[in-house]
Amino acid sequence: MNECPITNFPMPDSRFPIPNARFPIPDSPFPMLVMISNIIAIYRKELQSYFLSPLAYAIAAVFWLITGYFLIAILVFPDGLIPAIAQRDQMGITEPPIDVAYEFLQLFLRIMGSFSLFILPALSMGLYAEERKRGTLELLATSPLTNWAVATGKLLGVLTFYTTMLLPLLACEAIALSSSTPPVPPAVLLLGHGGLILLAASVLSLGMFISSLTDSTILSAILTFALVLFLWVIDAAAVGIGGPFGSALAQLSLLTNYTNLVKGVFDSSSLIMFASYIILGVFLTAQSIDALRYQRS
Amino acid sequence: MIEVEHLSKTYGSTAAIADVSFSVETGEILGFLGPNGAGKTTTMRILSGYLPASSGTARIAGLDIHENSMAVRQRIGYLPENPPLYPEMSVEGFLFFVARIKQVPAGDRARRVTSAIDRCGLVEKRKVLIRKLSKGFKQRVGIAQAIVHDPPVIILDEPTVGLDPRQIIEVRNLIKSLGGQHTIILSTHILPEVSMTCNRVTIINRGQIVAAGSPENLTGELAASSGYELEVEGEEELLNSLLLPSVENLPGVRSIELIPNQESLAGRYRLRALCERDIEPGREIAAAILASGFGLCEMRRNRATLEDVFLKLTTAEKKQGDVLIETEPEVAKNLEVAEIPAIISDSEPVSETIVETENAIELSESASEPVAEKVESLYDSQPESEPIAETEESIIAHPQLESEPIAEREESIIEHSQLESEPVLEREESIIEHSQLESEPVAEREESIIEHSQPESEPIAEREESIIEHSQPESEPIAEREESIIEHSQPESEPIAEREESIIEHSQPESEPVAEREESIIEHPQLESQPIAETLKSIGDVEPELQPVADFLELVEKQELIDYSQPESVVETEQSLEYSQPESEPVVINRQTKKRQQPISDASPEEPPVTKKRQIERKQQPRDDSEIPPAGDAE
Numbered sequence: 001m002n003e004c005p006i007t008n009f010p011m012p013d014s015r016f017p018i019p020n021a022r023f024p025i026p027d028s029p030f031p032m033l034v035m036i037s038n039i040i041a042i043y044r045k046e047l048q049s050y051f052l053s054p055l056a057y058a059i060a061a062v063f064w065l066i067t068g069y070f071l072i073a074i075l076v077f078p079d080g081l082i083p084a085i086a087q088r089d090q091m092g093i094t095e096p097p098i099d100v101a102y103e104f105l106q107l108f109l110r111i112m113g114s115f116s117l118f119i120l121p122a123l124s125m126g127l128y129a130e131e132r133k134r135g136t137l138e139l140l141a142t143s144p145l146t147n148w149a150v151a152t153g154k155l156l157g158v159l160t161f162y163t164t165m166l167l168p169l170l171a172c173e174a175i176a177l178s179s180s181t182p183p184v185p186p187a188v189l190l191l192g193h194g195g196l197i198l199l200a201a202s203v204l205s206l207g208m209f210i211s212s213l214t215d216s217t218i219l220s221a222i223l224t225f226a227l228v229l230f231l232w233v234i235d236a237a238a239v240g241i242g243g244p245f246g247s248a249l250a251q252l253s254l255l256t257n258y259t260n261l262v263k264g265v266f267d268s269s270s271l272i273m274f275a276s277y278i279i280l281g282v283f284l285t286a287q288s289i290d291a292l293r294y295q296r297s
Numbered sequence: 298m299i300e301v302e303h304l305s306k307t308y309g310s311t312a313a314i315a316d317v318s319f320s321v322e323t324g325e326i327l328g329f330l331g332p333n334g335a336g337k338t339t340t341m342r343i344l345s346g347y348l349p350a351s352s353g354t355a356r357i358a359g360l361d362i363h364e365n366s367m368a369v370r371q372r373i374g375y376l377p378e379n380p381p382l383y384p385e386m387s388v389e390g391f392l393f394f395v396a397r398i399k400q401v402p403a404g405d406r407a408r409r410v411t412s413a414i415d416r417c418g419l420v421e422k423r424k425v426l427i428r429k430l431s432k433g434f435k436q437r438v439g440i441a442q443a444i445v446h447d448p449p450v451i452i453l454d455e456p457t458v459g460l461d462p463r464q465i466i467e468v469r470n471l472i473k474s475l476g477g478q479h480t481i482i483l484s485t486h487i488l489p490e491v492s493m494t495c496n497r498v499t500i501i502n503r504g505q506i507v508a509a510g511s512p513e514n515l516t517g518e519l520a521a522s523s524g525y526e527l528e529v530e531g532e533e534e535l536l537n538s539l540l541l542p543s544v545e546n547l548p549g550v551r552s553i554e555l556i557p558n559q560e561s562l563a564g565r566y567r568l569r570a571l572c573e574r575d576i577e578p579g580r581e582i583a584a585a586i587l588a589s590g591f592g593l594c595e596m597r598r599n600r601a602t603l604e605d606v607f608l609k610l611t612t613a614e615k616k617q618g619d620v621l622i623e624t625e626p627e628v629a630k631n632l633e634v635a636e637i638p639a640i641i642s643d644s645e646p647v648s649e650t651i652v653e654t655e656n657a658i659e660l661s662e663s664a665s666e667p668v669a670e671k672v673e674s675l676y677d678s679q680p681e682s683e684p685i686a687e688t689e690e691s692i693i694a695h696p697q698l699e700s701e702p703i704a705e706r707e708e709s710i711i712e713h714s715q716l717e718s719e720p721v722l723e724r725e726e727s728i729i730e731h732s733q734l735e736s737e738p739v740a741e742r743e744e745s746i747i748e749h750s751q752p753e754s755e756p757i758a759e760r761e762e763s764i765i766e767h768s769q770p771e772s773e774p775i776a777e778r779e780e781s782i783i784e785h786s787q788p789e790s791e792p793i794a795e796r797e798e799s800i801i802e803h804s805q806p807e808s809e810p811v812a813e814r815e816e817s818i819i820e821h822p823q824l825e826s827q828p829i830a831e832t833l834k835s836i837g838d839v840e841p842e843l844q845p846v847a848d849f850l851e852l853v854e855k856q857e858l859i860d861y862s863q864p865e866s867v868v869e870t871e872q873s874l875e876y877s878q879p880e881s882e883p884v885v886i887n888r889q890t891k892k893r894q895q896p897i898s899d900a901s902p903e904e905p906p907v908t909k910k911r912q913i914e915r916k917q918q919p920r921d922d923s924e925i926p927p928a929g930d931a932e
Contacts, residue, residue: 034400041397045383052385139381139442142345143398144367293348 046157124207205281380439
C-alpha cells in the first residue's frame, strides 16, 4: 500500500477506484421490497447485538434459572402437580377426571407469562434508549429508512431473541409431555405458545415505545414495567367497576386475553387485541421518533 | 450540487439559523465556520434530513430535501459530531450494515465496504470490535460510514474534534483526498483546518451567514487593515508632536495611532500603523522613528489571517472569542519578552535589570506552582541559547499564560505554525540579533546576579530546592508529550542525527570551535546539577509559541528528510548523554535538538548565539569542575 510520506496515512488505493458518484440512483420499482430489505437489515443488526450482548445473556440466564425451577417444582415437588394428583388417586377420588398434561401446560404457561413480564422490560429497555444515547439514532434517521421499518425490524429482532430464550424450556416441556397419554392436542400447544409469543410481542412493542421516549435505559425499564403491571391488573379493576365500562376495560387486560389463548380457546378478539397492542406500539414509536426530530434542540 | 435558499430553523421562539443561503458546486470542499452554537450543526442536520427546516428550501443533487427525503438521504454521507457507531459490532460488520441500510445493491456491498476500509486506513482493524478502537480510529470508522455508499455529497460535522495532532493531519488528508469526487461540507471551528482543506469558506455567526468566499478572498478583504505594530521608546512630548506626524506623512502609511493601556515599561509606547494595500513601508517607518530620536524596540507586521477575519466577523460572540483572542495577548507578551535585551543594548544600567530579575524571582516563588507546571509542560520548547535577561524576565509573563492542556496547546501550535510561519521566523531572527548585540553584558550580568543573590542566602536556598524538586519530574511529561506527538520512537533519535550532521557540517569551516563545541555538548549536562544552571534552565521556558513550532515542524514534517544512514553519530550522542545524566535523558535530548534548532531554522548558520552561549558555559566551567567530574570520567 502506498502511504503518504508525512503521516504514513494510506493514500487512496488505485486498486479500488472510487467511481464518480452514480446519480441519480434509480428508485427501486418495488418500494415494498426495499422496505422489507430495510427491515431485514435492522433485524439482523438487532439480533447480532443481542447475541453479542452480555446483558442479554444475563437476562436469559435468570429467565432459564427461574422458569426451570418452576418447571421442576410443578412436576415433582411435594406440593407439585404430579404428587398432588397421585395423592388424590390414593384417596380414591376419580371424579372429575383430570387431564394432567393439560393442567400442567396451563400452569406452566401462566407462570412463564407472568415471569416474562419482569423479563421483557429488560429486553426492550435499550431498543431506542441506547440508540439515542450513542447518537446512532442520527445514523438511522439520516439513512433512507422509514421509522416504521426501523421499529418493525427492532421489534422482530427482540422478539426473536425472546423466542430463542423459550426454546430450551420448550424442549423440557416436550420431554414432560411426551409421556402423556393421550397426547395433548397440537392446537392447544400451538395456541398456548402462540399466545405467549403474542403477549411478549405486545409488551415489547409498548416497551419499545417507552424506550423511544428517553435516553435512560433504566428509566425506560421501570416505566415499561409499571405500564405492563397496570395492564396486567386492569381486569381486577374492571371487576370492581363493573358495567359496560368495566367489561371494556376487561377486554384490555393482557391477563384475560392471554388466559383465553392458553386455555386453547381460539378467541379472535384476543388475537385482535394483541395485534392492536403490537401495532399501537410500533406506530407510537415511529411517531415518537418523528416528534423527537422535530422538536430536538 | 447543494443549493440552500433562505433556510431557517426556529426552536420555540429562538432562531437557530435564520435565512441561510449558500450553494456548493460539485467537487468543492466547503468549510462551514463559526463559533460554538452558531448554527453549524443545525444547518448540517437539516441538510442531512435529520431535522426539518422551519422555512426555506434546500436541494441536493437537484432533489428537495423535504419532498424527496429518502432519495436525498441515499445521496448523502453524514458524519455527526459524535460518530454514530455500534460498539458491539466489528468495523466490517458495521460498514456492511450501513451499506445495507443505505441501499447499496447486494452485489456492490463487499466492494464498497472494502474500498471504504482501504481509504480510511482501517485494513488491519477490519475485524476488530468498534468498542476496542481508539478515538482516532473511531473517527475514521465514522468517516468510512459516511463514504461507504459512495454518496455524491458528504457532510462532516467537526471531523477532527478531540483528535491528537497527528490524527488531525491524517483526517485532513483523508478529507482532502475525498474532494473532487465528492462534494463535501465540513464544519469546524478550527480555522487553519479550513484554510488547509477547503476551497471555499462560509462563516456563520448567530444563525446567519456573515461571510462567504475562498479563504484567500476573505483574508484579502481584510488586507486593507494590515499594518505594523510598533513599540518605541522616547519622550512623551516628542511622541505626539514629532514622531506621529512624521510617520503619518510617509507614503503608504494611512494612519498611525497610540495604542492606549498597554502594559509596557516606562517611556515606551505602543503604536499601530495602518498601511495602504499592497505597500509595505516598514523600512521607511523604522527610519522615520530613528530619525525622530526614538528607539525602536519592536516592530511587527500584522497580516490578516483567517483568524482575523473570523474574529472581526464574530466579535459579538464571546464564547469562541475567548479561545482565539487569548492567543493574541500571548504572542504580544512573548514579543515583549523578546524585547528586553534591547534595553540592555541601549546601554541602560545593568543593576536595574537585576532588580527586575529579583522581583521576578520573588514572583515566581509566590506563584511557584503554576510556574512549575508551566516549566514541566513547556520545558522542551526552550532554545538554550536565549538571552538570559529575556528568560528571566519571562517569569513575569509565566503566570499570565493560560495553562491550557497540552493537546490544545499543540493544536494552537499547529495553527500558529501554519498561519504565521513567517512572523515566527522573523521573531527568531530578531532574537538572534538581540543576542548578538549583548553577548558581553549577559556574561557580566550573569556574574552580578550571582553576587547579588549571595547575601540573601536563605530565600535562594529555598528557591533552589524548589526548583530542583520541580525539575526532577520534568522528564516524564516531556516523554509523554513526545510520545503523543510521535508514536514511534524513530523520530526522537533521528532528528538528532540530522542535526548532529548539520552541526558537523556547519562547524567544519571553522576548525577551532569544533572541539570546544563538542566539549560543551558533553559538558553541558553537568550544568544541570548546578543550582544556577538549574535556575536558568527552568526559567528558560518561555516562548510557548516560538520554539514548539519549530520543534513540532521538525518532528512531524521533516521525518522524510531524515537521513537514515547516520547511526553512528546518534549512538555517540546518546551514549554520552546517558552516561552523564541517565535520569533526564529526554530533557537532554531536547536540549540538544534545541541547540541545533537555530542554525537550521535560519538560512545561514549563525555563529553569534553559540559564541555567547559558550561564554556562559565557560564562566560556569570552573565551578563545575570543582564539584562534578566531567562526563569523560564517567565513561
